[in-house]
Amino acid sequence: MSTQEIVFVTGNSNKLKEVQLLLSSVTNYKLTNNPLDLEEIQDSSLEEIVRKKIQQAVALLPKGTPVFVEDTALGFNALNGLPGAYIKWFVKKMSLDDIVKLLDGFEDHTGEAVTTIAYSDAKGEINIFQGITKGKIVNKRGNLDFGWDSLFEPLAEEGNVESLTYGEMEKEFKNKLSHRGKAFKKFEEFLVKN
Template identity: 35%
Template sequence: MEICFATNNENKLAEVQKMLPDTIKLKTLAQIGCTAELPETQDTLEGNARQKAQYVFEHFEINCFADDTGLEVYALNNEPGVYSARYAGEQRNNQDNINLLLQNLEGQTDRKARFRTVVALVLDGEYFDFEGIVEGEIITEQRGTNGFGYDAVFVPNGYTQTFAEISPEEKNKISHRGQAIAKLVAYLSEKFGTVY
């Protein structure tokens, strides 16, 4: 089956592509002719994911899914949350975001945090949500060169390495996005017969 992943984030695209079975053909926004900046004006991850998926489905009449991910730091009242990508401003710069996060956590002993992803699927006009959560903590300095976003400062529970230090394959097995995509694939498998 063909389905569009409604994102312009090349890192996310590559990450998700590896998680899908060969029988699911992923179409990019560029491949369906969508060059617009997708709307993200909601104040929840669920709202943003659904808004992006709905935009693509309504304008391009193709089944699709979209995700929104937030880093929720407990000591910061779950910030940056839905504003994770633009925490330090509309320029959406990963390094600026990390710098601001570490600055806001300076002197803080409770550094527990979680990554949360919501994937919204629109299938022939019906909407479904899939959530993935991984708990961990924010360390005081960046480590590792894999990954993107806040990966270099996030150590998942049960690990001593950051998401940016473990292999992409290992990350996909335990990550928030990996969990949400696994639920999406399981749902599609159930609905259309095994997609593996």
């Protein structure tokens, strides 16, 4: 079987490194990166956001280029899923401490981390994959280099028996139970079969 190039559109070097680890067992594709400047669609639906992003990427790349994009959300149950897909902007405009303070006054500090991937194959057919991890929002602990990782503590039922935040976890352990890891596991299974 020949190796085909697949393009991941991201300008986030941390995300690229994590995805390279997550897809390292896919041998029928060679992962490359293109940091295309895609319009950031604002919508509460991750599926709609990635669908619009993949359509833009397909239009900008040579015809027939297999390509994928992803988007991640962090929703607080007490806030009916907000900030959700807008978490990226909250992290840019607020301190991590202030994001946690959004839940002051609420008993419920649980939430969901969600990653949604859109993939367009060489024929332009789009497939969407999603991973969800339930957890709670806590005061920052651990590595602060990757967005809101230090605020999110997956629940024990997700496999986090030591009550670590993503920021405190070793990458390999994090990838096994994270929302991104779950989404890319589905994507990986799809790529291996196709």
